[in-house]
Amino acid sequence: MTRRPFIAGNWKMNTRRQTAIELVRQLLNGLNQDVRTEVAVCPPNPYLTVVADLVAGSPIELGAQNLYPAGDGAYTGEVHAGMLTDVGCRFVILGHSERRQYFAETDAFVAEKLQSALAGNLVPIVCVGETLEQRQADQTDEVVRAQILGSLEGLDEVRAAGIVIAYEPVWAIGTGLTATPEQAEAVHQLIRKLLGELFTPEVAAQIRIQYGGSVKADNAAQLLSQPNIDGALVGGASLKAADFLAIIAAAEATLA
Numbered sequence: 001m002t003r004r005p006f007i008a009g010n011w012k013m014n015t016r017r018q019t020a021i022e023l024v025r026q027l028l029n030g031l032n033q034d035v036r037t038e039v040a041v042c043p044p045n046p047y048l049t050v051v052a053d054l055v056a057g058s059p060i061e062l063g064a065q066n067l068y069p070a071g072d073g074a075y076t077g078e079v080h081a082g083m084l085t086d087v088g089c090r091f092v093i094l095g096h097s098e099r100r101q102y103f104a105e106t107d108a109f110v111a112e113k114l115q116s117a118l119a120g121n122l123v124p125i126v127c128v129g130e131t132l133e134q135r136q137a138d139q140t141d142e143v144v145r146a147q148i149l150g151s152l153e154g155l156d157e158v159r160a161a162g163i164v165i166a167y168e169p170v171w172a173i174g175t176g177l178t179a180t181p182e183q184a185e186a187v188h189q190l191i192r193k194l195l196g197e198l199f200t201p202e203v204a205a206q207i208r209i210q211y212g213g214s215v216k217a218d219n220a221a222q223l224l225s226q227p228n229i230d231g232a233l234v235g236g237a238s239l240k241a242a243d244f245l246a247i248i249a250a251a252e253a254t255l256a
C-alpha cells in the first residue's frame, strides 16, 4: 500500500495579512500544478479566508491549527469545525504539543476534538510526542502509546483510515534539534504497530504518519525516505517559501 506523502505547514502564531499573501503567492509560483505530494498550509484563523481565496483551484489545501468541540453557542473566543469547513479548511491540527503545554490540553480533550473534526468533515492531524525528559528517562514508547490510545479514544475503524498522525518529539520542535531518521522511524513503526492493534493492520497501513520537529530543506530527504514516515508537519521552515518548497520537492523525490 502506498501512502500519498503529505507535507503541511504549521504557521503557528506568525505572519500578517500581507506576509501571508506573499508567502502563498511564492508557494503557488514555485509549485508544480501536478505535484503528487499532498500539500497544506495552516495559517492563523484571521488569515484563513484570505489564504483560502488565494489557493482556490491550486494544489495547496487549507488547514486550521485548532478547533473547539461544540456547535454554535456561547464559547467566547473559540471556533468550531463548521466554521472551519465554511471558510475552506480540509485539515485541522489537534493536540499540538504547544496546546498540550500552554493550554493544558489532555488526551481526553483531544479525543473530543477528534470526534468533532470528523463529524464536521475535517481531516484531523493528531499530534503526539515525548519531551526531552521523557526520552532521557527511556519513556518515549510508553508516553507515545498513552497519547495515541487516549487521543484516539472512541475512534472507529472506518474513520481511522482517513486520519493523519504527526509524531513530533517536543525536544525537536523549534529547537533546531531533529530526531535522526532512525529515531523517528522507530517511533513511527511503534505507532503503526499500535494502530494495527487498535484497528486492523490494513487500516494501520493506510494511516499517514507525519514527522515534525525542525524539519528543514536539508534534513527532509533523509527523514522522508524512511518507510513509515509519510510526510512532515513543518513549523519554522514553512514560513519561508523556498524552504517549504524544498521540503515538498524532497517528498516528491520519494515518489520518483
Ligand code: PGA
Binding pocket: 010, 168, 172, 173, 174, 175, 176, 212, 213, 214, 215, 233, 234, 235, 236, 237
Ligand atoms: P518546527 O515546528 O518545524 O518549527 O520545529 C514543527 C511543529 O511544531 O509542528
